[in-house]
Amino acid sequence: MQYHIIIVVIIWSTVLADSRKIRGISLAYRRFYKEKRSFLCIDGSKIIPFEQVNDDYCDCLDASDEPGTSACTNGRFYCINLGFRPHYIQSSRVNDGICDCCDGSDEYNSRFRCRNTCRDLGQRELVEVEDRMRAVSEGLLLKQQLIKEGANIWQEKQSQLRDLQRVGEQLRAKMEAHRKRERKAEGMLGLLMPQGDDNRKKKGPESLTDFFQELDCNKDGSITVEEVQANVVSRGEEGRGLTEREALDLLGGHRQADLSLFRETLWRSLKSDSGVKMKEDLSAVGGVDQAPNIKAAGDGSADVKKMEEAYDTLQMEIRDLEETLSTDYGADKEFMYLLSLCVELAVYEYTYVLCPFNQVTQKSSAGTVLLGKWGSWTGHSEKRYSQMLFDGGELCWLGPTRSTVVTLACGTRTALRAVKEPRKCRYVMELESPASCDPLQGSRKVHNEL
Known part of the structure; x- marks a missing residue:
């Protein structure tokens, strides 16, 4: 007991x-x-x-x-x-x-x-941690390749920009030359066209200055061989036009002459009646010489218009390239490979398409809705490149303008992992990318008790 x-x-x-x-x-x-x-x-x-x-x-x-x-x-x-x-x-x-x-x-x-069940859970988490560390290691190797690829793309874009700028300068110089020729042709054409409503014979110039101004078709302060050919003819042979050689000789062998040189050369020939004279009626004799000048003026205007259109297109390409090169693609340009890449994910009846540094859209049978355009990196200071903001999307019905925040995570591929809409017309996405892998992620220790 x-x-x-x-x-x-x-x-x-x-x-x-x-x-x-x-x-x-x-x-x-x-x-x-x-x-x-x-x-x-x-x-x-x-x-x-x-x-x-x-x-x-x-x-x-x-x-x-x-x-x-x-x-x-x-x-x-x-x-x-x-x-x-x-x-x-x-x-x-x-x-x-x-x-x-x-x-x-x-x-x-x-x-x-x-x-x-702690041991089983611990073993399972250990496997997950090891897989995650392995993925980080592989992601870091891929990131190094992306850094090289980003640097190559950057250099290629810069080279393209320099080439376009050089072509733009050449095209601009060419346009200026065409405009100058066009103005000269229009000046000659204006001289050859009849003056006054009754097509009466124009009174000839009387003084040295009058003759000079009459011959200076484009009013640039000098007389060229072409202007002499257009306005001076031979006294004999029924007003035959001058050859280039003859016009050149009348200017003392010079291609162009100012007032002083004109006084010493062509002016003396005109005063001495030595075989040349001004055209008495420019409108009357213009039938022979006017057509080529009209054609030259018209062709020049058409050429300048085509060049202006090409120049405007070129400037648009230059502005696009400058905007592309002004974007932040990461400390080592590791995210630049995303520039020409779009990824998508189907969630129920919607397909979400993310084009980094461009826009985010939502596609369905009803059409395509813009969920935001590229805005900026919005990660905190230590992880600046961990989050993207796309704003300025389409306006919601009785709601705000649509916007999307994209969080980047380390991975061995480039793909959308998830899409949610936690608030009305406010979307959040998770983008997996090797460029987001951080060496510190691979060095984190497993819990001591595992």
Whole structure:
């Protein structure tokens, strides 16, 4: 009989000791729960007898006296989870018949027995971590290739810009030359066209200056061989036009002459009646010489118009290239490969298309909706290139203008992982890219208890 009494006492003592065990606290807080005569609430608000710790009655305002029960509504229970990740749960979930801690420690006084799954979860997480680290390593190798590719694309774009700028300068010079010839042809044409409504014979010039101004068709202050041919004829042979050689001789062998040279050369010939004269009626004799000048003026105008159109197109290409080169493609141009790339993801009846540095659209049977145009990088200072903003999309019905935030994640491919609309017309996307891989991601340690 005494033997049985001793056994009962031992069992009761064990149960009592087990009930007094302080559960639900982390190693960092163990020092507050050393058994003694009194207990000071961790927030310092109250002192209670130590017997009232974990007695299923909430005495402390911060719930620190009941870490292992559900007595306090604001309490927390610490799951040690040896072999996996430790974490806190709400005290209300202690002994509720549901296993919240993988080691089952939250159901110590429950009729429901929990199986310890921490080791299995730890092994599974270890595999996931190793896979993630392997993906980061592969992503970093791919990133190095993308950096080289980005540098090549950048140099190619710069070379294209320089070539276009050089062609633009050449085309502009060519246009100026054509315009000058056009003005000269129009000047000759104006001289050859009849003056006045009655086509009466124009009164000839009388003075040196009058003759010079009459011959200076384009009013540039000089007389050229062509202008002499257009306005001076031979006195004999029924007003025969002059050859280029004859006109050149009349200007003393010069291709053009100012007023001073004109006085010493052609003016003397005109005054001495030595075989040449001004055309008496420019409109009358223009039938022979006018047509080529009209054609020259018309052809010149058409050529200048074509060149102006080509120049405008060229300038648009130059502006587009300058805008492309002004965009931030990452510290090492690692994101530049995305410039000519679009990725898409189907979600229910919609297909979302992301074209980095360009725009985001949503396609459906009803049509295509613009969800935003490229705006800027919006990641925080340490991770500037972790987030993209696309704004200025189409206006929502009774809502704001659509916009999209794209978060970039490390991966071995370039693809959209997810698309959500957490708020009306505010979209969030996750883009996987090797260019987002960071060496620090591969160096993170697995939890010590794994």
